Amino acid sequence: MISQKLHAAVNAQINAELWSAYLYLAMSLDAESKGYKGFANWFYIQFQEEQAHARIFMNYLNSRDAKVELLPIEEVPSTWDSVLEMYKHTLNHEKKVTSLINNLAAIAREDNDFASINRLTWFIDEQVEEEESARDMIAALEAVDGNKYGLYMLDKEQAARTYVAPSPLAAE
Ligand code: MG
Numbered sequence: 001m002i003s004q005k006l007h008a009a010v011n012a013q014i015n016a017e018l019w020s021a022y023l024y025l026a027m028s029l030d031a032e033s034k035g036y037k038g039f040a041n042w043f044y045i046q047f048q049e050e051q052a053h054a055r056i057f058m059n060y061l062n063s064r065d066a067k068v069e070l071l072p073i074e075e076v077p078s079t080w081d082s083v084l085e086m087y088k089h090t091l092n093h094e095k096k097v098t099s100l101i102n103n104l105a106a107i108a109r110e111d112n113d114f115a116s117i118n119r120l121t122w123f124i125d126e127q128v129e130e131e132e133s134a135r136d137m138i139a140a141l142e143a144v145d146g147n148k149y150g151l152y153m154l155d156k157e158q159a160a161r162t163y164v165a166p167s168p169l170a171a172e
Contacts, residue, residue: 002064003111009104014057015071016100021050023076023093027086030079036151038158039083042137045163046090053123056168060119083151084141091134098127122168 002010028043058068080086101123108116144150164170 002061002066002113002116003107006104006107006111006113006116007061007066009107010057010061010066011069011071013100013104014054014061014068015073016097017050017054017057018073019076020093020097021047021054022073024050024090026076026078027080027090031083031086034083036083036155038155038160039086042158042161043086045161048163049166052166052169053126056119056122056166059168060116064115082146084138087134087137087141091131091138094127094130094134098131101127119168122166126166 024043024046028040028047031037031043032040061068077089080089101120105117105120105124108114108120140154141151144154
């Protein structure tokens, strides 16, 4: 059985993942409105991934016979000064998500809930990738330093990114 404390924290995490999805959807729309179809694609895939993260947690609660509770999703910003600002916001946001996931893992450890620790291990690894990919994009954008041709090329590159269902969902 999953503890009441972890159950409530995972429900809050489902909301946080859906909030992340909403945040990246807003960035995708803002990038598109600024003429960057490639970055819009990158953020749209991020939007899909965050929904998948929420779904993985929902499936997990269901599999532990714990009820999923959907809470209201708070408003997100709608405009950023530049694409670089979007990725800086992304990195800061993902660092916060990492600490939320770490907190879930700490609760599971207190509970000696090894099944939850196993599920959370996937998310711990995923957060390393999320932070790394945001950092890589910041480095690339800082390297082009606002140069229009450089931005055009980076945007074109991101248009090629495709969505792949995360392994816990793909395995189902
Ligand atoms: Mg996530």
